[in-house]
Amino acid sequence: MDPAQANPRTARDDWWRTAAVYQVYVRSFADSDGDGIGDLQGIRSRLPYLRDLGVDALWLTPFYRSPMVDGGYDVADYREVDPMFGDLTDFDEMITDAHGLGLRIIVDIVPNHTSDVHPWFVAALAAAPGSAERDRYMFRDGRGEHGEEPPNDWESIFGGPAWTRLPDGQWYLHLFDPAQPDLNWRHPEVRAEFEQILRFWLDRGVDGFRIDVAHGMIKADGLPDIGWTSATTGRRQIELLGKGRLPYFDQDEVHDIYRAWRPILDSYPGGRMAVAEAWAETPQRLARYIGPDELHQAFNFDFLDATWSADSFHKVIDTALAEAAIVGAPTTWVLSNHDKQRHVTRYGDGEVGLRRARAAALLMFALPGSTYLYQGEELGLPEVLDLPDHLRQDPAFGRTGHSRDGCRVPLPWSGEDPPYGFGPAGSVESWLPAPAGWAPLTAQAQDGDPDSTLELYRRALAIRAEHPALRDAPAGDGTGLTWLEAGPGVLAFRRGDDGGTDTDGGAAGGADGGAHALICVVNLSGAPVPVDGYGVPLITSAPLDGPPRGRLLPVDAAAWFRPA
Template identity: 75%
Template sequence: MTTRNPTQLASDDDWWRSAAIYQVYVRSFADANGDGIGDLAGLRERLPYLRDLGVDALWLTPFYPSPMIDGGYDVADYRDVDPLFGTLTDFDNVIVDAHALGLRIIVDLVPNHTSSEHPWFQAARTAAPDSPERARYVFADGRGVAGELPPNDWESVFGGPAWTQLADGQWYLHLFDPAQPDLNWRNPEVRAEFADVLRFWLDRGVDGFRIDVAHGLIKAEGLPDVGFGQLTGQRQVELLGKRRLPYFDQDEVHDIYRTWRPILDSYPGSRMAVAEAWAETPQRLARYIGPDELHQAFSFDFLDAHWSADSFRKVIDTALAESVIVGAPTTWVLSNHDKQRHVTRYGDGPEGLRRARAAALLMLALPGCAYLYQGEELGLPEVLDLPDDLRQDPQYLRTGQSRDGCRVPIPWNGELAPYGFGPAGSALSWLPAPATWRELSVRAQTGVSDSTLELYRTALRIRRTHPALSVSSARITWQKTDPGILAFTRSAAGTALTCVVNISDEPAAVAEYGEPLVASTALTERDAGYLVPVDAAAWFERR
């Protein structure tokens, strides 16, 4: 069990620089009332599990009132809790209990768009063009003889055009689903509203925000065409992180975050914000971070790295160099609610699991902040065979691509699905779990020395307590190795910890880094050292 002092919540101003943060996809974590949907009361019951896992903070996906067209990322009310998930009192209880256990709470903020059922958009639907109600959103006249064509060629991230026409002929922008109209962030009323929303949740004790689509709030003046998809046959979303789009990563977006930072800084306890942002270069991504803007931005390049030593080395070097420039920590992530689980990305089956376990040790040994997605500590794979009629991702309806496979409720105990997701005797689950998951449940893995859950518990404990890993410095020392081997060392207080990852085709002999502390796969002693198997990682200590 990991123990900690809850008074750290008031004293550690740099907690977010090296935290391990666990993403809770609320509807799939734990169901307290037996309706088949995870809720805040279920999360509250499982907080001791997260404390004992060894994480520092929880990021909660949206739990606000919503028609749930996009899993709650279509918000109808930013200051309440959807009845599916409980009440504001339930949320307050989660905050109190989490803080008592030494856990911080980060909530998802969705500022790029609202739900089409938000009172503002309901008013905009019936208002006249150029009215104050429509000025809160991005409305435009269409092209063509009678305005029958969309205002430009922008595409939805979910597929298809990014514009929908109302009965009066005007079009509104939705970079995601038509049920998610984009806000107009050049409107002072929108800016004032979200400043108040920030204060509402900060007043309730939240420790930070994950900013959804942080790169998307400002659209280029004049709404110019992209001029890309029609010529190449590719979707515009494929340009994310490769080229600047007129609706993403506009320079003016930074003015917004410069007004948010003083709000965060005005509260005690080092409240923070992390950007979900895509930019065409690491340098542009780094602009979201700094003492006058946001504290962090996700490093999706690490998530997208290929299973090769060269790919990981390049991504790590780039991220660490940028972190030094901006004076903020890197943020590593292997999986989240929008991406296929990395067990499956790395090959699925035994190979994918071996590689995922090794990648976990690689990530947790790096300086900076690590974000874990619920269930990765159990080695869960993507569920690839969900029945089509059960899929709820709006992207699936438009492109055939679904994110539901990484959102299946996680298994807690028992022999039959949904494996303790709900209260005793409940068989309901909004998405079905595979029969093979009974072997991956929390109960099945607890106390099993070579299980993925115990690997994470051990690694997180060492990460929290080892002097070489607890320092906030971004410095690592790469070791000279054979091709396909990654090895870097972090040092502090006369102790050196070296992480070795074998991505070659042969076992790697290691003798010079000391004794092993933890390994993703059992090591073999050889002469005066050890053999690290293929697709494995280990931490070695030398004093």
């Protein structure tokens, strides 16, 4: 079934402009067969939950055949489902059911590198230096009298050098784990292969792609040195990501790839799209990834990295909207993902962190553009900080001590004890153990509780879907937001028809302007703030203090208002 028949929000070809997209970390979402690992049939069984949550689309992390050195981002076969997740029939059944419920499906594509057990790399290892098989990857001779030094000083994102030497003396490039060799995207066979991979999944009905390391496929000519390493300065090269130039990221030629991909997406009906995981040193360079001849969206990671202050959020929002204005397209907003510490913990953990996370959700949902949720944030899950080291599977952990496993712990669905209904009754322990204290956070425990984070998300997403000020795609410059004057440490802005503002910074509203407008207020100050001037409350992340007149928005809280 066409998703538009079940969900009018996804009926338009530009559905992605205002979509609420839910990221599914497949391994940790839902387990259908009791082996402790999430799978495609597990996703299929929970699709009604996602429909009822109010999202428009799912983004699935890689489920392709893989040795799982890096959680599936080391792909051995881009056209097969890994047996731990099911098979292609399971995928087809899942996407059919999703479309029947009005949910779009975005899948991850990993074009910068393959697994070291991909047939191409296996053939390259068996071939001689200078062979056609090795030309699909980045093989080079080393420096030094006997080639014993790496070809340049580049570092892996996961720590250590970005080069590994083979017994025959040559080195190969891997910007991530040695099990993830980088492809040579100047090779026509590489480009042709990925164009066919896109068509393979588009033919199966996927609605879009999230492009992993979208800024990384092209490396600077000559592979020049950076001139310093973490060993010489104590500063890792990855710290320049999004802040400076690196010869292995954001090279101009990468845009040729996306100009070749866009006609493929446009040749399929129904609004197929692509969103880039891209980092660039300026808004202007990031904006180059988006446009009618390249990609539809790029993630806005600055919003995720904003500190808990009005000034930080205000600056990030203004910058993101300015980036959107450059290309006349809406931006994206995200608070957490599978690579970052969950924002409940980033914002202070415990009661403070959860209170701030709830407020941040209302802020994010009120902004123009599309929003990306990470699974479990609707339950208020914190980062799991005390996983035993021997259970951690992030390949970066052994080299840097940093692990992303804490945000990848399987979801708690029901029950009093781990693994909290992650799999069927009698299932084995989940692949990463859930904490003993998560029983109050399960979806079952929060369902129907008006004070729960799950119900807050459901109500906010329902308003977002129906309110004309939030559901309509931003026009023209892609902004659709007007800042209102507010006290120190307070953010206030208006979406929708402009009815003016009163002298206290609230919305005065015209005779009927309030019906098509919404005001969002977020209190990041150190004291409650009066909100009577903003209108009728629609939803709050925490109860307002005070009587009906003289109402106060508590500290670390947000509220939406309908102007009077």
